[in-house]
Amino acid sequence: MFDFLDLYPWLLPLMIFFGRIIDVTLGTMRIIFVSKGAKLKAPIIGFFEVFIWVVVISQILVRANDLVSYLSYAAGYATGNYVGILLEQRIAYGVILCRIYTGKNGTNLVKLLKEMGYGATMIPAKGSVAEVDIVETVVERKEMKNLEKALGEFDPNLFYIVEDLRTKQNGIFSKRENILRRWRQGK
Known part of the structure; x- marks a missing residue:
């Protein structure tokens, strides 16, 4: 599947770096959704998080035998934490x-x-x-x-x-625009 990495070995550290950024960012979002009780969002995000992690770690185990790949893994992890925090602040879920x-x-x-x-x-x-x-x-x-x-x-x-x-119930809350509300019957 990743035979092109044999021809272009310099792409491996980049793939590791960006894969880890995505993987860790998704992990941050999954933790937020789990803590807020989002039963549908958390497992879907978790699926993609683990899938990306397995792909990246398999390439490290098969091909990566140099310090640059290991540093890419660590740098991607650190950057993913930072990007995850920025994204969490941006969406302000909860x-x-x-x-x-x-x-x-x-x-x-x-x-x-x-x-x-x-x-x-x-x-x-x-x-x-x-x-x-x-x-x-x-x-x-x-x-x-x-x-x-x-x-x-x-x-x-x-x-x-x-x-x-975690939740709210039976109070006075501001109306929230929901894109799905347009298509619900009775609204």
Whole structure:
């Protein structure tokens, strides 16, 4: 299948390098989908991840007997981790809980979040220095930049923390455009 590598041995380190980038990037994505409970996406990605790994490792065992191939394998692995992290940040898959602590009136923040299409819950609390309102909202990770901007405009001194969530249910969530929604009956 890879007889061309006998004619062009310099292609082997390139194949190893780019194969490992793809393989490790897919591995990163698979782990994310497994942790979020994506039962269909994770196995499909896992299939391609392992297939590419087997192809690359078989070529290393058959042909690679030089340091350049071994360095290509290691460099591809490291680069694949980096690319996987960039891709994960780009797709921003999942749901997060944003817990916001503000010294301003939390009711106004709840109204702002409602206008943005987010549900929110406010809890009055005592901070170490003064009274604060804690506002919690659940949003898609993709929407976090818009939320951060709105929070900064509302109160530049507020404090917030973000937690990953596995699932969400029975709340007020912003409408998400889904390409499949166009073809579903009754919509």
